[in-house]
Amino acid sequence: MKQSLGLLEVSGLALAITCADAMAKAAAITLLALEKTNGFRLDGGEDRR
Secondary structure, eight states, rough: OOOOOOOOOOSSHHHHHHHHHHHHHHHHOOOOOOOOOETTTTTTTOOOO
């Protein structure tokens, strides 16, 4: 079986779930990671105000 890597960048949780559902139904996939961001700063980072 051929393997490939796909990256998905969306704005909004509902769209992310919809896309992940469509990908799972279209092919045998493994979701390796999920990274939630807040704009250009990763969540959990220091707020430098």
